[in-house]
Amino acid sequence: MDSHVLFNHNSHRFLRNFLLMLLFVSLCRYTSTTVVESCVEEERQALLSFKEDLIDRSGRLSSWTGQQCCLWRGISCNNRTGHVVKLDLRNPYPYIGGVDDEWNSVEYQKSSLGGKLINPSLQGLKHLSYLDLSLNNFQEIRILNFIGGLKNLRYLNLSSLRYGSFVEEIPSSLGNLSNLNYLDLYNNYFPPSKNLNWLSHLSSLKHLNLGLLNLSSIGVSWLHAINKLPSLLELHLSSCSIDGNQLPLSLPTNNFTSLLVLDLSHNHINSSFPKWMFNLTSLTKLDLGWNLFLHRSLDEFVRLKSLEHLDLWRIGLKGQLLPKFFGNLCKLKSLDLSDNEIDGGIQDFLSGFSNCSSNRMESLDLSSCGMEGELPSSLGMLKSLQHLELSSNSFRGSIRESIISNLSSSLKTLHLGGNLFNGSIPESVGQLSQLVSLDLSDNSWEGSLTEAHFINLTSLKNIVLSTNRPVPIIFNLTDYEWIPPFKLQSLSMDNCRVGPGFPVWLQS
Ligand SMILES: *[C@@H]1O[C@H](CO)[C@@H](O)[C@H](O)[C@H]1NC(C)=O
Ligand SMILES: *[C@@H]1O[C@H](CO)[C@@H](O)[C@H](O)[C@H]1NC(C)=O
Ligand SMILES: *[C@@H]1O[C@H](CO)[C@@H](O)[C@H](O)[C@H]1NC(C)=O
Numbered sequence: 001m002d003s004h005v006l007f008n009h010n011s012h013r014f015l016r017n018f019l020l021m022l023l024f025v026s027l028c029r030y031t032s033t034t035v036v037e038s039c040v041e042e043e044r045q046a047l048l049s050f051k052e053d054l055i056d057r058s059g060r061l062s063s064w065t066g067q068q069c070c071l072w073r074g075i076s077c078n079n080r081t082g083h084v085v086k087l088d089l090r091n092p093y094p095y096i097g098g099v100d101d102e103w104n105s106v107e108y109q110k111s112s113l114g115g116k117l118i119n120p121s122l123q124g125l126k127h128l129s130y131l132d133l134s135l136n137n138f139q140e141i142r143i144l145n146f147i148g149g150l151k152n153l154r155y156l157n158l159s160s161l162r163y164g165s166f167v168e169e170i171p172s173s174l175g176n177l178s179n180l181n182y183l184d185l186y187n188n189y190f191p192p193s194k195n196l197n198w199l200s201h202l203s204s205l206k207h208l209n210l211g212l213l214n215l216s217s218i219g220v221s222w223l224h225a226i227n228k229l230p231s232l233l234e235l236h237l238s239s240c241s242i243d244g245n246q247l248p249l250s251l252p253t254n255n256f257t258s259l260l261v262l263d264l265s266h267n268h269i270n271s272s273f274p275k276w277m278f279n280l281t282s283l284t285k286l287d288l289g290w291n292l293f294l295h296r297s298l299d300e301f302v303r304l305k306s307l308e309h310l311d312l313w314r315i316g317l318k319g320q321l322l323p324k325f326f327g328n329l330c331k332l333k334s335l336d337l338s339d340n341e342i343d344g345g346i347q348d349f350l351s352g353f354s355n356c357s358s359n360r361m362e363s364l365d366l367s368s369c370g371m372e373g374e375l376p377s378s379l380g381m382l383k384s385l386q387h388l389e390l391s392s393n394s395f396r397g398s399i400r401e402s403i404i405s406n407l408s409s410s411l412k413t414l415h416l417g418g419n420l421f422n423g424s425i426p427e428s429v430g431q432l433s434q435l436v437s438l439d440l441s442d443n444s445w446e447g448s449l450t451e452a453h454f455i456n457l458t459s460l461k462n463i464v465l466s467t468n469r470p471v472p473i474i475f476n477l478t479d480y481e482w483i484p485p486f487k488l489q490s491l492s493m494d495n496c497r498v499g500p501g502f503p504v505w506l507q508s
């Protein structure tokens, strides 16, 4: 009995020690594996061969020496196995254009990785699931074929891979990447595609960007390839030279009905709106801008009730917009109808929205739409508005103070240039403390601009006040020493009447 107890006691201790040891071992294992520093040696060699063929003027890969390859810049390893799973060599200075254009372009080119070729040694990274080589400048043309061998890839970003155009087509071996979720080949000017059949094998694809790939020679087969991708959520086909003959108006079945984003902008589509598009009822973003659709009516768009962003910029719309259209698209946050011919005034347009229990409109662009009439006070119901573009229409009359003061205090853009507004410029403009850009040019304003018009414009960066109308905008600042609350980046005031002396505030 005693010995039995002793035995029990001992076995209990043994068990406890054993468990403690197990815990210790697994803790050690855990702490040592969460900071894997050296990758698998063959993969380290593959990375070094890849680096050898690169021109790296800004020294982005200067950390790529020694054994601790999992700590090299742009590399991530699996903490357990030490295999390289992620290679992110995206240029940190994207070319964005705009005001800082020149500086940006110099930085961009300097930090581009270049060189004659992307060394196929990368195919040694068998466990790679993420590869981003975007915004660089690789010269060699047969660089992509081996990528089809990286079967574990889920994310592949080869957008803006070089400054010039490619000589060879996209290799069909990419069709072997059956785990791929993201494929971005934007802005590479590959030669016109002869077929996209490889694409239909990418059954896990969620996000596809083929922007600037010339699809003009493959008829409607691009759409049939894409129709085999049941998981697709985003499809970007901007500037793909797709014309009306290549866009079937109906499809027998529509596989990609989960689509959330469809971008067909900057193509040559000259047909009606395709019927299958209106079955994509999950769409939150649709961009058809810069095409020439033959439709005169937007009736069918009411089926796309999830839309938050709708861009119908310069698509040849003519005529009346039914209020019904807007009364059903209550989730819209941004709407661009600029550069079309739309009959009627903004009143008709807004009456549709009054049907929505709330509206979330943040950006409204109706510039160059041939619209006319006065601005109604109902404009103020767009409480979330940040960008209002009404330039180059025939809006007329005076603008009541209340219209501006009812507009959201979050307004950042107010562009009213090139209309027929008269009367005085409402002083309430001066209360838009978030306003960044103000364009009042080319109207027939009366009265003058005073300090009150600027009093709270602390965020203002750009003002356009120029005019070629007989009535110039008059600056009448009573305080010669006035210090404006803003720091401007651009100011355009040709033909304005400024007096009596040249304003001191220009210095600041
Ligand atoms: C791997 O380790 C790194 C560095 O310690 C850590 O940032 C990362 O979250 C870990 N990843 C996983 C999948 O555990
Ligand atoms: C690919 O990279 C570009 C720029 O480097 C980026 O703008 C784009 O969003 C990326 N694509 C995806 C699908 O993440
Ligand atoms: C997959 O890769 C093999 C060679 O590895 C190639 O022969 C085949 O054509 C590829 N398949 C596709 C669909 O690209």
Ligand SMILES: *[C@@H]1O[C@H](CO)[C@@H](O)[C@H](O)[C@H]1NC(C)=O
Binding pocket: 192, 214, 215, 216, 217, 241
């Ligand atoms: C697209 O390719 C076609 C013929 O393959 C060519 O005629 C056309 O100019 C190309 N379009 C662009 C924008 O390069």
Ligand SMILES: *[C@@H]1O[C@H](CO)[C@@H](O)[C@H](O)[C@H]1NC(C)=O
Binding pocket: 224, 227, 228, 229, 230, 253, 255
């Ligand atoms: C729809 O997708 C399924 C599964 O990928 C495929 O078998 C079918 O052919 C597709 N339909 C069309 C019209 O492409």
Ligand SMILES: *[C@@H]1O[C@H](CO)[C@@H](O)[C@H](O)[C@H]1NC(C)=O
Binding pocket: 250, 251, 252, 253, 254, 276, 279
């Ligand atoms: C589109 O939706 C309509 C009505 O819901 C349906 O009759 C039609 O078959 C659908 N078309 C496609 C291509 O899915």
Ligand SMILES: *[C@@H]1O[C@H](CO)[C@@H](O)[C@H](O)[C@H]1NC(C)=O
Binding pocket: 243, 244, 245, 270, 271
């Ligand atoms: C649309 O453009 C294509 C290619 O330029 C042309 O063949 C076709 O006739 C045009 N269709 C219409 C309806 O204008």
Ligand SMILES: *[C@@H]1O[C@H](CO)[C@@H](O)[C@H](O)[C@H]1NC(C)=O
Binding pocket: 323, 324, 325, 326, 327, 328, 352, 355
């Ligand atoms: C108002 O909304 C209802 C329900 O969504 C819709 O049936 C109706 O067509 C809309 N009316 C207008 C004028 O937009």
Ligand SMILES: *[C@@H]1O[C@H](CO)[C@@H](O)[C@H](O)[C@H]1NC(C)=O
Binding pocket: 396, 397, 398, 422, 423
């Ligand atoms: C503004 O123009 C309208 C005609 O569009 C005219 O009736 C009105 O009197 C003008 N208002 C002022 C203040 O000049």
